[in-house]
Amino acid sequence: MSDTRLTSDRWPIAAAMLPFPASQDAPADTWVDHLAQVAYEGFTEVDLTDSWIQPGDLSPARIEELREALATVGLDPIALSAIRRSVIDPETGDENLAYSHRTIDAAAALGTKIVSVGLHRPLLPAQREVLWFWTEEGPADSTDPETWALAVSRLRELGEHAASVGVELSLEMYEDTLLGTAESAVRLVKDIDHPSVGLNPDLGNLIRLHRPIEDFQAAVAACLPVSNYWHVKSYFRDEDRSTGSYVALPAPMEMGMVSYRTAIRTAVDAGFTGPFCVEHYGGDGLSVSARNARYIRRMLAVATGEAREQVLRNVAAAR
Template sequence: MPYTSDNWPIAAALLQSPGTLADGTSVQNADVGEWLTTLADVARVGFRHLDLTDSWLRIADLSTERLIEFELAATSVGLSVPSLSVVRQSVIDPVDGVANLEYAHRTIDAAASIGVEVLSIGLHRALTAEQREQLWFWTAPGASDPVGDPEVWKLAVERIRDLGTHAAENNMVVSLELYEDTYLGTADSAVNLVQDIGLDNVGINPDIGNLVRLHRPIEKWQEMLAKTLPYANYWQVKNYFRDEDPVTGAVISIPAPLELGFINYRTAVRDALSLGFQGVLCCEHYGGDGLGVSATNMRYLRTLLPDAAEQPVEAAVTEGAAS
């Protein structure tokens, strides 16, 4: 069945939902009723799809019984789970890379068992102490991948290819998230990495919002998308106000609703559709009522997608990235 504006999977991220409850209880160990509170909030603002962000709940670490409880809870409020995002678990982290790789494999198994079609991963690591102290964490430098190190690059290729092979066995795609100062930190580097991995089901999550918000010079957003959209198989979308002072060089960025920010998503979505993009869209937003703004963004996105009277893009989120 072809997608239309009405049924295109647009998922809510759970970045705004902490993994620890107010009483100090971990969401991981919380009663299913606590999960339902968050899931019901997502459904109440109009979402029908959920991106299972693992900073909220790590389904790889749930027992089979608890995983079934989660699936039933999501279904009970009318949510499907087409995608899952593994956050800040780089498989080439010099300390935790092996453990992160093993965790990603377990995540694939758990995700496949509840029908998830997309696994989004990145090479960004845990926030540093300095980043956690900032109002906006991206205003302080984080960990970075070693530039020009062929051995670490090779390790990234091999480990992500390993995950991609496992995902393909479960009819899933793997999407690599653009993120500064990693091997996915520029459009060119991300494309090179995907090409070196060489699997049809491993593509790019062209989340250029991660780069637009940086307080430094950046490549034009149109150029970043022109390079990455041909490889896109899933897309986390968010926007920022961005201002650059040509005299002092100062840059300011603030989270913005999708329709109002620096990136023109009307143009971006049009270009993606023209290239045959067929993936899940995931709404993210930092600050304030992140879920509420994401819901506004979801409704805006639906105005940009083909309606039933047009020629809609064929639905095939499990197909690989374009090559």
């Protein structure tokens, strides 16, 4: 095996900062406390999810404080996810485009390799009032040619900016957006047609919906060849289409309704080499994320053939 091969133990797996409270104006020591908890769970990479901190809105001095906090706990800020800042939002698209540009510059200053953006918008009041926001309908993108062209133009603009500062752009899948199905998401990436722009096939956003969903493994096979980053999570799911009853609850990846054992093998076979980011809603999200990271490393060992080689070596050595 080549020393340069991306093996299961070297593969970057980041923790999302979703479990932590908004901390934009918190002192740097609070940042260190939060990040130290991530490192204590065994992570060496982190996704600076902007529900926690918005690096694009930090002053240069505070960017440096964040750099120092990350170095203090030994975490690599491999990705920065800017969420609910759609550049085609009918009301705030221009503002979100400017924010995305600032975020890319902040990512470069922090040494971040990937900025993930999406086309999903802020939660509606009904979504904020229920236990699980995905059980209520959210905003939906128009599918007219003008909206599609605007998305292609603005996301390509962000991709060009990202490339100029040594960062990749990844587009997060989310329901009822132009990135809401495998077919539409892949087509959007291909229409943008920029080497620094890839897909973030966050299919967990889709399998939790209380409605019929597309086949998960088919979507993985379609999306992973054009993907450069991957938010992963899973859900328990039950459905009774005869009554229109659908239920989805967060679950550890190894226990949920889809097989990531199969999906990760598909990804590796398709040539995917991007980082993973583990997410989980509810309860102790960080502990479940750490469990998911360990599971991913096992599945990567299976997908890369390392598990098979180890078993055969162990048996041969015992003879």
